[in-house]
Amino acid sequence: MSLVTGAAALGSFIVSLGLLVVAWRVLRGPSTADRAIATDMLGLLGIAAGALTAILSGSTAFLDVALGVAVFGFLGAVALAGLMERGSVSHEEAEQ
Amino acid sequence: MTIAWEILSATLILAGSVIIGLAAFGVARLPDPFTRMHAATKAGVVGSGLLLLGAAATLGGMAAWITAIAGVAFLLATTPIAAHVLGRAAYIAGAPIHPATMSDALAGVLDRRVFDIDPARRPRARLPAPPEGAMTPVPLRDQSRAAAATSAETTRRIVCWLGGGAAQREAIEYATQLSAASGAKLLGLTALDPAPSVRPEAIPAGGGYWARWSADRRRAHMREVAASALREFESATHGQVIDVATRHDETGLDGLAAMVAGCDLVVVPAGVGYDGFDAAPDEELATIIARQSFVPILRVLQRPSRISSVVFVVSGTAGCPQLARRFLHSGIWPDATVTLLPVASYRPIVQTAIDEQVALIQAHGRSVAVMDPIDLDFEPDALRRSIRRFDGAVMGCLSHQFGWFGMVRSCPFEVTAGTLPVTLLP
Structure with a gap:
């Protein structure tokens, strides 16, 4: 196609790059909070990837996938926050 | 489109x-x-x-x-x-905040753990765990220090437990006398159980209500007993040239170690329990405190004028082989003659304990004798007559009666503790 496809392709490239750097942040840390926040960001990038896939494939179903990723990203963020507040995962274990 | x-x-x-x-x-x-x-x-x-x-x-x-x-x-x-x-x-x-941050609005509002976020941090190396059942070696003490540990020490602090009862007055007077003789500090201690947490209840009835009511009554009684014993203590120590202090503690028996920390002797009135009521020897104050074995306990039934001879009751129960060592270590009654009363000396454990303690006391230059042994089915009156000439007793426990034989036999510890004016549980 034309303009929209090109924009979506460019957007996919940018989002993939973002996924890479955020994944690097998840691995790098250095604190548990950094990892949790970067995981939350991965969820948002997953929504973006879902929307872009919907555009490129022309199928509405991928928008539902994006919605599901949003729901589970939120739940995951809340669960990770509770875990961090309780501090039951020690930092050493998280770093190893 | x-x-x-x-x-x-x-x-x-x-x-x-x-x-x-x-x-x-x-x-x-x-x-x-x-x-x-x-x-x-x-x-x-x-x-x-x-x-x-x-x-x-x-x-x-x-x-x-x-x-x-x-x-x-x-x-x-x-x-x-x-x-x-x-x-x-x-x-x-405790995630790190960048140094360029202007203000931390949450400081003091939320708790913040100290958290290791140094990026250069490496995981801590762990020591290998010792194998299962491994024993750590105990370093050998050199002989001079070991000898110093068993030699007599002077008494520096005496605690007088103000638990009430008939013997309280005598106990206070004897503690004062001991303190005046040795120059030790005297601390009058009253102790209560901690106050129970009050939980509101919808209907003031039922087992919990009555249990709490009786616990309240018990605490009130303990308070009255402590207050009157404290008055007695203050009147008895008034005008004496000794270092006197009083203390009230409400941590209960769990805080016993902190209460008696640093003192060398606890003087306890005889025949009274922790709750201020009269109690049998196996549940009275001296037994309860001695069970934790922090310090020597002196149970006072009557105030003796002077202690010139003491009797050790040595049977096969726990603590009996250590009586002499602990007695010498506690350093009280340094000029009393020592007599050992063997109970059931046909048992090898009792005979060994007697021999060892005789040797130890003689090594410290004290005169020591061994009485005729008594059997487990002794006559209480005969024992009372034979030990009446002593001024004090040294025993491992106040009562060793349990089980079926405990019901039909009389206990030599109880008979001795009931006969002699003071009993030391070292």
Whole structure:
């Protein structure tokens, strides 16, 4: 196609790059909070990837996938926050 | 699809991609977790929302629009919550704050753990665990220190337990006398159980209510007993040239170690229990404190004028082989003659304990004798007559009666403790 496809392709490239750097942040840390926040960001990038896939494939179903990723990203963020507040995962274990 | 609509869609898609890409780079590049979180949530939700709207604009149709708008609404509703919860958790977990931060509004509001976020930090090397059942060697003490540990020490602090009872007056007077003779500090101690936590109850009836009522009565009685014993203590020590202090403690018996910390002798009135009522020898105050074996206990039934001879009751129970060592170590009654009373000396354990203690006491230059042994089925009156000439007793426990034989036999410890004016549980 034309303009929209090109924009979506460019957007996919940018989002993939973002996924890479955020994944690097998840691995790098250095604190548990950094990892949790970067995981939350991965969820948002997953929504973006879902929307872009919907555009490129022309199928509405991928928008539902994006919605599901949003729901589970939120739940995951809340669960990770509770875990961090309780501090039951020690930092050493998280770093190893 | 008109060209304007297509341009709008493409713009939405590109703007969303660029914004979410910037958010991702912000997460990777910003200096501390809080700034990273700010990038992730604000820019992330705008980028994802724009992309969802762009997708709906491209695809068209009711289903796409509804899904996209629902997604954007959900993102707008939940991402602030997620950001708040994550930020709060990061703050509590002690995530580092960048030095350039101007102010910390949460300082003192939320607890903050000290948390190791040094990026240069390496995992701590762990020592290998010792194998199962391994024993750690105890370092050998040199002989001079070992000898010093068993030699007599002077008494520096005496605790007089103000527990009430008939013998309280005598106990206070004897503690005062001991303190005046040795120059030790005297501490009058009253102790109560900690106050129970009060839980409101809908109906003032039932077992819990009456249990609490009786516990309240018991505490009130303990308070009265402690107060009257304290008055006695103050009147008895008034005008004496000794260092006197009083203390009230409500930590209960769990805090016993802290209560008697640093003192060398606890003087306890005889025949009274922890709750201030009269008690049998196996549950009276001296037994309860001696069971924890922090300090020597002196149970006073009557105030003796002077202690010139003491009797050790040595049977096969626990603590009997250590009586002489602990007695010498406690350093009280340094000029009393020692007599050992063997109980059931046909048992090898008793005979060994007698021989060892005779040798130890003689090595310290004290005169020692061994009485005729008594059997386990002795006559209490005969024992009373034969030990009446002593001034004090040294025993491992106040009572050793349990089981069926305990009911039909009389206990030599109880008979001795009931006959002699003072009993030392070293």
